[in-house]
Amino acid sequence: MRLVDLPREVLILVPYYLETLQDLHSLMLTCHVLHETTSFPNSQLLLRLACSPYTGLQPYPHLLLAVKSRQLADWAVTDDSHRTKLHDTIREGPESMLKLALQVSPLTVDDLRRLHAARYDVLIPLSEQMDTRYGPGAKLNKDWWTVCENLVLSATNFWIYCDLFHHSLSAPYRSSNVTPLPAVMRRDWLKFCVPEERPRKERQSDRIDLFYFLHNICDETVKVLTGVGTRTATPFTLRWVTRIFHTGIPALAFLVSKGANRLPEVVETEIMVKERMVADGDDGIGYFAGNGA
Numbered sequence: 001m002r003l004v005d006l007p008r009e010v011l012i013l014v015p016y017y018l019e020t021l022q023d024l025h026s027l028m029l030t031c032h033v034l035h036e037t038t039s040f041p042n043s044q045l046l047l048r049l050a051c052s053p054y055t056g057l058q059p060y061p062h063l064l065l066a067v068k069s070r071q072l073a074d075w076a077v078t079d080d081s082h083r084t085k086l087h088d089t090i091r092e093g094p095e096s097m098l099k100l101a102l103q104v105s106p107l108t109v110d111d112l113r114r115l116h117a118a119r120y121d122v123l124i125p126l127s128e129q130m131d132t133r134y135g136p137g138a139k140l141n142k143d144w145w146t147v148c149e150n151l152v153l154s155a156t157n158f159w160i161y162c163d164l165f166h167h168s169l170s171a172p173y174r175s176s177n178v179t180p181l182p183a184v185m186r187r188d189w190l191k192f193c194v195p196e197e198r199p200r201k202e203r204q205s206d207r208i209d210l211f212y213f214l215h216n217i218c219d220e221t222v223k224v225l226t227g228v229g230t231r232t233a234t235p236f237t238l239r240w241v242t243r244i245f246h247t248g249i250p251a252l253a254f255l256v257s258k259g260a261n262r263l264p265e266v267v268e269t270e271i272m273v274k275e276r277m278v279a280d281g282d283d284g285i286g287y288f289a290g291n292g293a
Contacts, residue, residue, distance in 0.1 A: 004033040011037040015045060020055045021112065043106030050112065057115075059153040061098040066156050067115045068101035069163035070248075075104045077167055077178050087185050094193050118159070122253045127151035129256065155252055157194050162248035164189065169247075 004011070015038050018024050028035050050057050050064060057063055076086040089100045130151055162169065168180035 004031060008037055014038060015041050015049075018049065020052055021046075021049045021057075022055065024049055039109070041109070043102070043108065046107045046109065046112060047102065050107070059150070059156060061094050062153060062156045062160065063115060063119065064107070065094055065098045065101060066159045066163065066249075067111050067118070068098070068105055068107075069160045070166060071105040072097070072101040073164050073166060073181065076181060083181065083185075086181075087188065090185060090189050091192050097193065118249045122249055122256055123152050123155050123159075125256050126155055126252055159248045159252065160193075161186075161189070162251065166248070 003014075011034065014034075015024055015027065018027065024038065024041065027038050047064075049055060051060065072086065076082045086097075086100065089096045165181055165186055167178055168183075168186070
């Protein structure tokens with residue numbers, strides 16, 4: 001008797017006996033019948049397979065949190081009680097944040113597809129590119145800095161930050177009635193959720209945090225891309241330049257692509273928004289005068 005000859009209600013249970021996401025993916029691709037019966041696993045099963053040590057989804061829980069951070073932020077800004085809940089959870093660390101994020105927005109197959117693409121198309125290639133100059137590989141050359149030991153983790157934290165606080169980053173150049181999450185919440189996220197590579201007292205003087213490095217390299221890259229000069233730029237333009245490249249995974253994808261001709265669609269959209277505002281005579285200065293976002 002073949003596996004596909006079993007009743008449909010039995011085939012639906014097969015994924016619960018698997019150990020990894022790779023097993024589930026292979027099962028879906030086996031044949032038409034198994035694809036139809038296994039392509040809609042529930043969020044609990046997906047989470048168990050994603051967290052399996054055999055799946056190797058590292059860094060955990062940061063990668064899963066990254067793919068859910070934007071939905072978590074959108075939920076938090078809808079109500080003051082949600083903001084308080086998120087702030088309290090941030091103080092408990094990344095694992096508590098992931099639990100809250102999955103309560104707000106359960107894990108889906110599409111989430112895992114996006115996560116897989118981000119991991120293998122962006123995070124890992126980016127870390128490999130940066131490793132010889134900014135990571136552990138840089139130790140071979142005394143003239144280069146070692147920024148941190150775990151480049152993928154630092155890039156993932158950068159992605160989380162951009163998505164979790166995307167309302168704050170886009171507020172100065174987007175018309176919205178949404179009040180961004182406060183600065184104190186951003187500081188607490190850095191304090192409780194972003195690990196240091198080693199105790200501060202043991203750090204060498206030439207070591208810098210990759211999170212800070214990514215912030216600055218994104219700024220400098222987009223200035224070159226858009227032809228923005230710091231001496232002649234308006235306050236609005238400078239603020240926009242800072243935020244345009246804090247779009248999360250699209251910003252990191254651009255660093256991997258190494259070319260304006262492959263500028264991610266999200267960044268292109270932000271550029272058009274800014275150009276329309278400038279064309280309409282809105283320089284955004286009035287916003288900055290009364291808002292510290």
